[in-house]
Amino acid sequence: MSDLEELYREIILDHYRSPRNRGELETPPAHRTEGFNPLCGDEVIVYLLLDDPAKGDDAVVTDIRMGGQGCSISQSSGSMMSAEVKGKTVGEVRALTKAFKAMMSIHEGTLESGESVVTASLDSDDTDNFEDDAPEMDGELAALRGVVKFPVRIKCATLGWNTLAQAIRESIES
Amino acid sequence: MTSTESKPTDLPRDQLDIAAIKADFPILKQDMNGKRLVFLDSAASAQRPTSVTSAMTLYYETTHANVHRAAYTLAEHATDAMESARKKVAGFIGATSADEVVFTKNATESLNLVARSWGAANLGPSDAVVLTELEHHANIVPWQQLAAEKGFEIRWIPLTEDGHLDLTDLDQLLGGAKLLAVSAMSNVIGTLTPIRVLADAAHAHGALIAVDGCQYVPHLATDVVALNADFLAFSGHKMLGPTGVGVLWARKHLLEEMPPFLGGGGMILDVKKDGFTPAEVPHKFEAGTPPIAEIVGLGAAVDYLDSLGMDQVRAHEVALNAYAMKTLKDRFGERISIYGPTNPSDRGGVMSFAFGDLHPHDVSQILNEHGVCVRPGHHCAKPLMRILGVGATARASWYVYNDESDIDVLADALESAGDFFAF
Ligand SMILES: Cc1ncc(COP(=O)(O)O)c(C=O)c1O
Numbered sequence: 357m358s359d360l361e362e363l364y365r366e367i368i369l370d371h372y373r374s375p376r377n378r379g380e381l382e383t384p385p386a387h388r389t390e391g392f393n394p395l396c397g398d399e400v401i402v403y404l405l406l407d408d409p410a411k412g413d414d415a416v417v418t419d420i421r422m423g424g425q426g427c428s429i430s431q432s433s434g435s436m437m438s439a440e441v442k443g444k445t446v447g448e449v450r451a452l453t454k455a456f457k458a459m460m461s462i463h464e465g466t467l468e469s470g471e472s473v474v475t476a477s478l479d480s481d482d483t484d485n486f487e488d489d490a491p492e493m494d495g496e497l498a499a500l501r502g503v504v505k506f507p508v509r510i511k512c513a514t515l516g517w518n519t520l521a522q523a524i525r526e527s528i529e530s
Numbered sequence: 531m532t533s534t535e536s537k538p539t540d541l542p543r544d545q546l547d548i549a550a551i552k553a554d555f556p557i558l559k560q561d562m563n564g565k566r567l568v569f570l571d572s573a574a575s576a577q578r579p580t581s582v583t584s585a586m587t588l589y590y591e592t593t594h595a596n597v598h599r600a601a602y603t604l605a606e607h608a609t610d611a612m613e614s615a616r617k618k619v620a621g622f623i624g625a626t627s628a629d630e631v632v633f634t635k636n637a638t639e640s641l642n643l644v645a646r647s648w649g650a651a652n653l654g655p656s657d658a659v660v661l662t663e664l665e666h667h668a669n670i671v672p673w674q675q676l677a678a679e680k681g682f683e684i685r686w687i688p689l690t691e692d693g694h695l696d697l698t699d700l701d702q703l704l705g706g707a708k709l710l711a712v713s714a715m716s717n718v719i720g721t722l723t724p725i726r727v728l729a730d731a732a733h734a735h736g737a738l739i740a741v742d743g744c745q746y747v748p749h750l751a752t753d754v755v756a757l758n759a760d761f762l763a764f765s766g767h768k769m770l771g772p773t774g775v776g777v778l779w780a781r782k783h784l785l786e787e788m789p790p791f792l793g794g795g796g797m798i799l800d801v802k803k804d805g806f807t808p809a810e811v812p813h814k815f816e817a818g819t820p821p822i823a824e825i826v827g828l829g830a831a832v833d834y835l836d837s838l839g840m841d842q843v844r845a846h847e848v849a850l851n852a853y854a855m856k857t858l859k860d861r862f863g864e865r866i867s868i869y870g871p872t873n874p875s876d877r878g879g880v881m882s883f884a885f886g887d888l889h890p891h892d893v894s895q896i897l898n899e900h901g902v903c904v905r906p907g908h909h910c911a912k913p914l915m916r917i918l919g920v921g922a923t924a925r926a927s928w929y930v931y932n933d934e935s936d937i938d939v940l941a942d943a944l945e946s947a948g949d950f951f952a953f
Contacts, residue, residue, distance in 0.1 A: 360899055360950075364892075369951065396891045397908040397921035425921050427891035427906075512891065 362502030371432035376439045379421045387527040391519030398426030400516045404523040413447035434516030459493045544849040548933040554579040565901030568939045573880045573927035575767045585830035586823045615829030622832045624753030632778040632812040637744040638668040640763035640778035645672035647788045655681035658707040662687040664716040667910040669742045693719045693870035704735040714746035718909045719870030720877035729758035751840035771831035775824035785811040792817040847879035854937045882923035890924035900943035
């Protein structure tokens, strides 16, 4: 497979063309958070509904909807993310986010450029640093692995995840 | 905002020898991703001919010393090199005196200089500054920053459906305004704005006009007197010159009345414990050691453009506009929409387009595989993006070293992007 085919796996294009959980949720009770990729103008809106934000890490994602516009990578990553996190606890979502971000950086051939992009995306949230021994990603999300060969696209792939992390933080704080 | 077909009768004669010009730009001789490099991103930053880099190397190898304030011959030569570039730049834009040319870091700094110096001294809560909806952030944010401090109003000239300025309410917008700050050419949709008309209207209302010439000066013959401008900002790197040098031109009396912007060495006549006396213009606005080699390089870029003739440069770009609009429409029909004015001669050599429902970032990714450099994004003009109703566009832009074959490669690459995403 060429790098390009690796980047645009069929499953990615499928999520791009038919995004899952597209739409809005009523706020409140849901929480709405916007995320931007200033580089290319991509925009993601996360509507997050937790069963009980007061439970912190044990709160469950009872529903999620995604809005916004952007490239195939940002939109499909957000779509896959929404499908994965529904029904998971906040703690599980955090672990998954960490694993996803690890996949975006540690399978990287040209670490230097990859690193700078990842660091930049980290600036915008306070999630913990990646763990080198993060679990292997499986399921559809693994299809996004090809993104690491295109460092500028890493920001696209992590946009939804950073926005979700922010939505979780804001939900729990408010 | 879709283009219609151009009338062949609009085409001016294009007499540049593009093969010879291409040969002057070493960077274009390389392959990228196994394909010939097709550089279509000059609106972001142009490439430079060997004559520019050689002038800079020669300067460093034979002439460099800090300018001004020195008695030895080498420093005198360095000063001469810099001042001779200033004269060339002045001539290039039709300035009546080289003293009206201030060297800055880039157009952004030039516009900030106008805001921080002229603006801070002249604008208050009851005033207004008029901008347009097609401005680059460099001609928006400095005014917003200053407005937050001084409390003046910012007004916006709207756009028509086809991407021209809508001047219907111009008189109303200018009423009570002190400044009209406007781009002479959109870096996104290529629109050329009627600077002379705007300048006369601004003056009739007692306002000044600051022109963002970042995209205009590199591509069209510029005459600040004929344009009736008060300020003109542009960058060296978009006109075949080096990065790190830009220009602010302003009428001399304005520069003389304005307070200095940055303070430090080079911009003073005298400094005492209780204050300083600024130097004469333009040095009053050139604090610290200037980018001397870059200024010399900019002088060489001006020589290069002069040798081609700016009217020829413009004719070539209009011909490429027409060719690109026709080629892309012929090949892709409704699948491509080209933003902005439909007449090739109403535009600079900048073309933003949407290709089917493919996102610009994905389009450019595929084009990159074909060695084609186009830019996806908001192009630092987010208010304009919102009006276009998109988050981003793909933008191709051309210059003296591009020709029809580059447009053909672009079209072939777009074809394969369409195939790849199967639409
Ligand atoms: C219309 C316009 N104005 C201002 C600028 C800012 O130029 P620079 O980044 O060189 O300061 C640009 C560059 O993209 C531009 O296109």
